[in-house]
Amino acid sequence: xxxxxxxxxxxxxxxxxxxxxxxxxxxxxxxxxxxxxxxxxxxxxxxxxxxxxxxxxxxxxxxxxxxxxxxxxxxxxxxxxxxxxxxxxxxxxxxxxxxxxxxxxxxxxxxxxxxxxxxxxxxxxxxxxxxxxxxxxxxxxxxxxxxxxxxxxxxxxxxxxxxxxxxxxxxxxxxxxxxxxxxxxxxxxxxxxxxxxxxxxxxxxxxxxxxxxxxxxxxxxxxxxxxxxxxxxxxxxxxxxxxxxxxxxxxxxxxxxxxxxxxxxxxxxxxxxxxxxxxxxxxxxxxxxxxxxxxxxxxxxxxxxxxxxxxxxxxxxxxxxxxxxxxxxxxxxxxxxxxxxxxxxxxxxxxxxxxxxxxxxxxxxxxxxxxxxxxxxxxxxxxxxxxxxxxxxxxxxxxxxxxxxxxxxxxxxxxxxxxxxxxxxxxxxxxxxxxxxxxxxxxxxxxxxxxxxxxxxxxxxxxxxxxxxxxxxxxxxxxxxxxxxxxxxxxxxxxxxxxxxxxxxxxxxxxxxxxxxxxxxxxxxx
Amino acid sequence: xxxxxxxxxxxxxxxxxxxxxxxxxxxxxxxxxxxxxxxxxxxxxxxxxxxxxxxxxxxxxxxxxxxxxxxxxxxxxxxxxxxxxxxxxxxxxxxxxxxxxxxxxxxxxxxxxxxxxxxxxxxxxxxxxxxxxxxxxxxxxxxxxxxxxxxxxxxxxxxxxxxxxxxxxxxxxxxxxxxxxxxxxxxxxxxxxxxxxxxxxxxxxxxxxxxxxxxxxxxxxxxxxxxxxxxxxxxxxxxxxxxxxxxxxxxxxxxxxxxxxxxxxxxxxxxxxxxxxxxxxxxxxxxxxxxxxxxxxxxxxxxxxxx
Numbered sequence: 001x002x003x004x005x006x007x008x009x010x011x012x013x014x015x016x017x018x019x020x021x022x023x024x025x026x027x028x029x030x031x032x033x034x035x036x037x038x039x040x041x042x043x044x045x046x047x048x049x050x051x052x053x054x055x056x057x058x059x060x061x062x063x064x065x066x067x068x069x070x071x072x073x074x075x076x077x078x079x080x081x082x083x084x085x086x087x088x089x090x091x092x093x094x095x096x097x098x099x100x101x102x103x104x105x106x107x108x109x110x111x112x113x114x115x116x117x118x119x120x121x122x123x124x125x126x127x128x129x130x131x132x133x134x135x136x137x138x139x140x141x142x143x144x145x146x147x148x149x150x151x152x153x154x155x156x157x158x159x160x161x162x163x164x165x166x167x168x169x170x171x172x173x174x175x176x177x178x179x180x181x182x183x184x185x186x187x188x189x190x191x192x193x194x195x196x197x198x199x200x201x202x203x204x205x206x207x208x209x210x211x212x213x214x215x216x217x218x219x220x221x222x223x224x225x226x227x228x229x230x231x232x233x234x235x236x237x238x239x240x241x242x243x244x245x246x247x248x249x250x251x252x253x254x255x256x257x258x259x260x261x262x263x264x265x266x267x268x269x270x271x272x273x274x275x276x277x278x279x280x281x282x283x284x285x286x287x288x289x290x291x292x293x294x295x296x297x298x299x300x301x302x303x304x305x306x307x308x309x310x311x312x313x314x315x316x317x318x319x320x321x322x323x324x325x326x327x328x329x330x331x332x333x334x335x336x337x338x339x340x341x342x343x344x345x346x347x348x349x350x351x352x353x354x355x356x357x358x359x360x361x362x363x364x365x366x367x368x369x370x371x372x373x374x375x376x377x378x379x380x381x382x383x384x385x386x387x388x389x390x391x392x393x394x395x396x397x398x399x400x401x402x403x404x405x406x407x408x409x410x411x412x413x414x415x416x417x418x419x420x421x422x423x424x425x426x427x428x429x430x431x432x433x434x435x436x437x438x439x440x441x442x443x444x445x446x447x448x449x450x451x452x453x454x455x456x457x458x459x460x461x462x463x464x465x466x467x468x469x470x471x472x473x474x475x476x477x478x479x480x481x482x483x484x485x486x487x488x489x490x491x492x493x494x495x496x497x498x499x500x501x502x503x504x505x506x507x508x509x510x511x512x513x514x515x516x517x518x519x520x521x522x523x524x525x526x
Numbered sequence: 527x528x529x530x531x532x533x534x535x536x537x538x539x540x541x542x543x544x545x546x547x548x549x550x551x552x553x554x555x556x557x558x559x560x561x562x563x564x565x566x567x568x569x570x571x572x573x574x575x576x577x578x579x580x581x582x583x584x585x586x587x588x589x590x591x592x593x594x595x596x597x598x599x600x601x602x603x604x605x606x607x608x609x610x611x612x613x614x615x616x617x618x619x620x621x622x623x624x625x626x627x628x629x630x631x632x633x634x635x636x637x638x639x640x641x642x643x644x645x646x647x648x649x650x651x652x653x654x655x656x657x658x659x660x661x662x663x664x665x666x667x668x669x670x671x672x673x674x675x676x677x678x679x680x681x682x683x684x685x686x687x688x689x690x691x692x693x694x695x696x697x698x699x700x701x702x703x704x705x706x707x708x709x710x711x712x713x714x715x716x717x718x719x720x721x722x723x724x725x726x727x728x729x730x731x732x733x734x735x736x737x738x739x740x741x742x743x744x745x746x747x748x749x750x751x752x753x754x755x756x757x758x759x760x761x762x763x764x765x766x767x768x769x770x771x772x773x774x775x776x777x778x779x780x781x782x783x784x785x786x787x788x789x790x791x792x793x794x795x796x797x798x799x800x801x802x803x804x805x806x807x808x809x810x811x812x813x814x815x816x817x818x819x820x821x822x823x824x825x826x827x828x829x830x831x832x833x
Contacts, residue, residue, distance in 0.1 A: 077793040084577065084797060103796035111578035209676065271667050274686060274774040475796035479600065482775035489687050489776040507599040 032062040036356045039089035039349075040416075041079065042067040048416040051409060056380050061363045072277060076100075083112050088349045091360060093419060096147065096345040099235075099478070101138075101464055102471035104345075108146035114348040114357060115144040123361050125368035129421060134341050138464035148364070149342035153373075154424040160338040162448035162455055164441060165220070165228075167191070167325040168284075168305070169291045172316070176203035184323050188229065188330045191291065195267045198290035206288050214262065215269035215280035216293030222484045224293045225268055226258030228337070229329035231454070236462045236519055243462060243519045245512045247480050248505050253498065258330055260488045260497055273485040285309045287316075296324060296444055298427040302437045303411055319436040324444045334453040346419050367420040376417035377426040384408060395431060407432035461523055469518040476511050480504075570803035584800075591804035601805060603779065604787035608809075611693055611769075611783060612761040619701045620757055623708030624750060628738055630709060631716050643713075646706025657703055658771035661695070662686065687776040696781070700768060711753065712746055719745035751824045758820035762813040784809045 045067030048054050058064055068089050070078050076095050082088045096104050107113060119127040129151045130136050139145055154161050174180040177197040179190065186194070195213025198204075202211045216224040232252040236243045246252055262268040269280065269289070283289040285308050294305070306318045316322075329335045346364075348357055366372040371381060378385045378395060386394045397405040407430070428438055448455065483504045491497035540547050566581070571591055573584040595601040626646065633639040649657070664670050665685040672682040685691055723741045732740070766785035773781040784805060792802040 080793050080797055084799065086577075100796055106796065107577065110576045270684065273776050475791075475798065476598075478795045482778055485775035486777075486779055489684075490689055490779070510597065 034355075035062045035064060036359050037064040037066060038091050038356075038360065039066045039068060040091040040419075041070050041082075041089050041093050043070055043072075043075075043415045044412040045069050047410050048413045051413045051416070052383075053375055053380060053409065053417060054413070056375070057363060060366075061359060063359060063363065083107055088112070088347075088351075090349045090352045090356070091419065092347045092349070093415070094345055094347055096149070097340070097343075099463075100475075102466070102474045104139075104147065105141060105466045105471045108141050111350060113146040114350045114352055115146050116148065116348070116361070117354075117358075119361075123365040123368075125365045125372070126361065126420070129368050132341075135460065135464065138460070139345075141466070147345040147347050148420065149345045150418060151421045152341050152343055152424045153421050153426075154341065155428055158424075158445060158449075160455060160457070161341055162336045162445060162453075163339045164296045164444055165224070165293070165336075166296045166444045167214075167291050167293050167327050168296060168301075168322055169194075169325040170198070170204070170321060171323050172321040173198055173203040173290050177201050183326075185326045185328075187328050187332070191325065191327045192262070192265075192267055195291055196265065199266060204287045204290075210288060212269045212283055212289040213267040214291045214293070215272050215275070215283060215289050217280060217295065218275050218277035220293060220295075221272055221275070222256075222259050222481060222488065225262055225272070226330075227252065227255035227484075229258065229335065230255035230331070231329070231335055231456060235459060236516070237459065238462075241524075243516060243523065245477075245516060248512070253501060254330075256484055256487060256501060257494055257497065259484065260491065260494065263488050273489055281305060285312050287313055291325065296441055297424075298430060298433055298438060298441050299411055299414075301441060302433050306437060319434065324440050324447075326444075326447050334447075334450070335456070336448040336453055337456045338458040340458060343422060364420045367417070373421065373423060373426075376414075376421075377423050377430075379408065397432070405431045462519060465519060465523060467518045467522050469514050473511050473515055477508050477515075567803065568807055570799055571807045572804075573800055575799040575803075587800065591800045592808070594801055595805055595808065600778075600782070600787060601784075604782045604784045607780060608762055608764045608783040608785075611696055611781075612764045614693055614697045615700055615764075616757055616761070618697050619704070620754065622701050622705045623753075624712055624746075626705055627709040627712030627716065627746075628742060631713060631742065632734060632738075643706065643709070646709065648706070649703040650707035652703065654703075654767040654771045657699060657768075661699055661772060665695070686772075686774065689777055689780045692773070692777040692781050696765070696768060696772065699772070700765065708753075711749060715746040715749040716742055755817065755820045755824055759813060759817040761816050762809045 042048060042065075048067070054065075068078075068082075070093075079092060079094045082092065119130060121127075126148075133149060133151055135149065139147060139149055152161070171180060174194055177194065179194045179197060181190075191214075199209075199211050199213045202208070204211050214225070230251045232246050232249060232255055235246050237246055237249075238244075239249070259268070263270075263272075269275070269283070271279065280289060280292055281294065281304065284292040285305065292305075294300070306322065309322070310316065310318045326334065348360070352360075367376060374381065374385065374393070378393070378397075381387065384396055386396060388394055395405050397408055400406050427433075428442060430438070447453070483501070487497045487500045487504075491500055570581060570584070572586055572588060573581075574587045574590075575581070576584045579585070630639055630642060630646075633642070652660075662669065666672070667682055667684060667686075671685075675682055683691075685695060719741060724737055727737050727741060762784060764783040764785070766783070766789070769781055769783050769786050770789065773786065788802045788805050788809075791798060791805075
């Protein structure tokens with residue numbers, strides 16, 4: 001009898017286990033039985049749709065996407081209009097950073113975004129990424145996370161994370177004018193002399209007044225040309241134990257004067273104040289610009305500068321004739337700024353159902369896993385790469401005539417695969433990118449991490465301050481760049497520039513004082 | 527003296543002409559939907575807009591938004607620029623259409639007349655994005671005009687970043703784009719003038735100038751006045767599309783107008799819809815006053831106004 005009961009129990013257990021197992025499988029299938037279609041703001045959506053990884057993700061999670069196209073010039077404007085009009089896509093990608101954090105606080109606290117559920121346990125890979133993020137806590141408002149900050153996933157040796165912003169220059173021109181330094185280190189004065197020599201001696205043979213000395217990527221104007229070299233920015237640095245407004249400091253004015261001096265001497269490109277983002281790059285590619293300031297990250301530097309430059313100037317040896325330029329600030333020291341460990345954020349529509357968000361978070365959690373990161377960087381498992389028994393990766397990418405792997409994916413689709421995490425670490429080791437390019441970028445980063453570089457720590461506290469006065473009024477003092485442009489171009493001399501700048505500062509005094517009062521009261525008391 | 531219609535008379539008249547009145551409906555619906563209903567948002571000028579509370583639920587802040595713009599130099603700069611640029615366009619641009627129409631009307635060869643009309647009217651159909659591209663390519667530092675100056679050994683002129691030139695750039699580019707289009711209405715008015723008047727004038731020995739002065743001009747005067755009032759009614763608009771596509775940070779001081787200022791504070795930085803609505807309301811109010819003044823002015827000088 002006992003044996004009989006035992007047998008029944010055993011059979012029941014088997015059924016139960018089988019049943020529960022199949023139930024779990026069924027539940028999981030049920031989960032994915034229903035297809036969700038997400039509206040997503042995206043760059044280059046047509047290219048994304050052609051990417052085999054896109055189809056792979058759609059099939060894997062039984063989801064579909066309707067893209068709302070954005071580009072760099074209208075990105076944030078479109079996002080703001082969608083948010084304000086309640087027409088936000090399900091998944092919205094926005095350039096939230098320290099300068100518009102107040103906007104995030106305002107929108108999030110007004111219910112514009114759907115808060116994320118607790119990640120711990122359910123989404124282990126996302127949870128892990130959050131633990132790594134230095135600014136993690138700042139993103140929470142009243143204990144809720146309203147955005148997914150896109151973690152940069154940088155190499156461990158990048159500590160602190162210094163920027164990849166740098167001047168790059170024409171080594172062949174520098175040699176031609178006799179001002180070349182083999183170590184690529186230059187003082188500010190030496191760089192100015194070189195730029196002037198490029199302009200006057202025209203080593204590129206562009207014709208009279210056609211060669212440009214220095215120019216930078218549009219959105220880095222005007223700070224690349226002088227302000228950053230004087231270690232100032234448009235925020236609230238701590239000075240003598242008190243928070244002050246950056247633009248009102250003498251160093252800031254010194255920076256503006258430096259820009260003015262470069263501009264008036266013709267060292268700086270005359271169209272720089274009105275140039276769009278790619279204008280200077282195009283001049284560099286065309287061989288009309290000698291020194292170019294840009295964000296020298298691997299992908300951009302290689303795909304958007306060196307490759308087109310080689311195409312435009314086949315005689316150029318892009319790996320020898322173009323080099324990063326390490327330029328000391330006018331104060332004599334090398335200078336850089338720590339940057340945050342995320343770039344932009346993904347936000348979710350409050351209209352989206354919990355289940356729909358959950359499916360996205362599952363997809364997102366997958367993208368944060370090892371396999372997901374491989375998908376974003378090297379492709380689909382067993383199609384674009386194979387995992388060897390020892391865990392090593394064997395790339396199955398096509399190869400060029402020299403046996404070098406060729407990335408089978410269009411790099412312009414990357415934004416879609418980086419809605420969860422970026423792959424900075426991979427970019428520095430991308431096998432399809434020439435070693436010289438990676439060495440240049442690593443060289444910049446390592447140079448910025450040397451002891452003689454003054455790395456300005458990232459002002460987490462103040463940049464992420466969410467006091468009510470600060471978040472309400474800080475955007476009203478966001479027009480300094482325009483004022484600088486006007487002062488630099490339109491002032492007849494330094495005295496006029498200074499007067500015009502003082503007038504601007506005075507016009508902002510009331511608003512700034514309100515903000516400073518709150519920052520000093522709340523942050524210094526902590 | 528006009529006889530006033532009684533209420534029953536009006537209803538009777540409407541019934542008699544019901545199909546004609548019916549034709550008004552789409553226009554009225556359009557006005558109602560796109561002009562009057564959105565006025566519901568005007569209350570934002572007195573509120574601090576909060577997305578979660580909506581337009582009606584957002585808290586009232588009284589005149590705080592107006593107090594802010596009152597003390598904001600960028601607003602007053604935009605206000606001043608809007609008026610100056612509009613007046614320049616009115617003064618320099620408005621007569622051009624009339625003059626052009628009078629000149630075109632004097633042409634004898636019909637084919638040449640049509641050809642010229644087409645040439646002058648064509649730019650109207652180009653968007654300001656295209657026109658600004660043309661302007662940049664022609665007048666930019668590396669543009670055709672500066673290249674020419676350099677070729678003949680002269681210094682370049684920085685047209686796009688020069689504060690003393692920028693407003694003229696706006697006026698002349700607008701004249702280039704719109705003068706031909708504005709002639710259409712005047713030419714239509716001229717075409718409506720009784721040709722026997724010209725024949726009689728010819729018999730009387732009047733030359734061309736006298737015909738223009740005593741026949742053509744009086745014939746189009748009412749249209750000119752109406753167009754003038756309409757143009758004054760848009761003074762505070764000043765041409766967002768044009769300025770937005772042509773201006774840059776360096777010339778904000780002379781080129782930033784209210785609509786571009788509102789655009790920037792609404793969409794290019796963390797938005798404050800209360801402030802931008804307050805600016806818009808203020809702008810609309812000034813525009814309304816100007817329109818009424820122009821109308822009264824026209825009536826006073828013996829012409830029919832629009833109201």
